[in-house]
Amino acid sequence: MTTIGSYLAVATDLTRWRAVAAKAPDVAAETNYFKANIAKATSIDALLKDRRLFNYAMKAFGLGDRLYAVGMMRKVMAQGVANSGALANTLRDPNILAFAKAFDYAGKGAGVVSGRFAESVAGRYVEQAMQAQQGAQNPGVELALYFREQAPQLTSVYGALADKKLLQVVQTALDISPRTSTQPIDTQARLLKAKLNIDDFKDARKLDAFIARFAATYDMRSAGTTPAAVTNANAILYGASLADSDGPVGVDISLILRRQNALRGF
Structure with a gap:
């Protein structure tokens, strides 16, 4: 099947393919861990200390190839997004900006992880996992x-x-x-x-x-x-x-x- 054919087969039934990705043992295990523990990450240090949580968050925002950039991401979160000169706004990377808006400890403090936050990040992670599974085929x-x-x-x-x-x-x-x-x-x-x-x-x-x-x-x-x-x-x-x-x-x-x-x- 051509790339466009395979892509359309997935894009027209995203709910099904996301569900398939979410049930994969490795994805399910990491998601369960994240949901069970993210409420404890009430500060930048707490998030970075639990590398499993941090890695999950990075992968959820399409930053899985930058797991090594802990120092940079610390600065991103510390500076927040309110100031136009903040690192997240000057890097011109939409994924880093999205991450900074979600994990806005500078602006929201411990309130970052309240409400439906875990579900929102988990949804992003499953999306990335689904895309990676399709990428293994094409x-x-x-x-x-x-x-x-x-x-x-x-x-x-x-x-x-x-x-x-x-x-x-x-x-x-x-x-x-x-x-x-x-x-x-x-x-x-x-x-x-x-x-x-x-x-x-x-x-x-x-x-x-x-x-x-x-x-x-x-x-x-x-x-x-x-x-x-x-x-x-x-x-x-x-x-x-x-x-x-x-x-x-x-x-x-x-x-x-x-x-x-x-x-x-x-």
């Missing part, structure tokens, strides 16, 4: 699901540049070489601004169209010696171009599904 599907969740929250291209997964999707969809990441950040930002309107991702139809473009290009790049995969991906991309009335976005996802089904003989 990394492109994980990227597409992650982009679907995170892209609407972007406020500038700098947010995409600060997130490796978001950037990979954008570079793939727009056929931008990963080597551009070695350029100065402002140079990269100008390049993306010339090719991309971040506000388009707040429109569900345009977001779907961009993901479809990414998926088709991803399959073409990773198809290798599988001619059928290349043919399918080309057909999807061709279908996208036929429906494209607003530049890089504006594809009707149903058209893509119809073209995929026709290729399979459905």
Whole structure:
């Protein structure tokens, strides 16, 4: 199955796939521990002292690749989000900002972990776990699901540049070489601004169209010696171009599904 086909199979039944992820033994064990113990983390030090809680929280906010950055996250939480010069606001990373808003010890004190806080964080963790499970079958599907969740929250291209997964999707969809990441950040930002309107991702139809473009290009790049995969991906991309009335976005996802089904003989 193509990346777009696999992605749509999950995206149209997210409740089911999240439930599957939540029941996985490792996910269930970590979630139960978090819910049972997070109320004890009434300060930054308490959260950081229990590395199991801290790691769960980091993974829930898409920061699993930065578990080592304890010192930085201490500063993020200590400075809060109220001041525009706070670290969370200047790093331009939407995941770090979301983490800082949730674990706002600077602004809320011990009240951070009150109410439905544990359920909210657990929901994020399960979402990340579900995406990772899909990624084990097809990394492109994980990227597409992650982009679907995170892209609407972007406020500038700098947010995409600060997130490796978001950037990979954008570079793939727009056929931008990963080597551009070695350029100065402002140079990269100008390049993306010339090719991309971040506000388009707040429109569900345009977001779907961009993901479809990414998926088709991803399959073409990773198809290798599988001619059928290349043919399918080309057909999807061709279908996208036929429906494209607003530049890089504006594809009707149903058209893509119809073209995929026709290729399979459905």
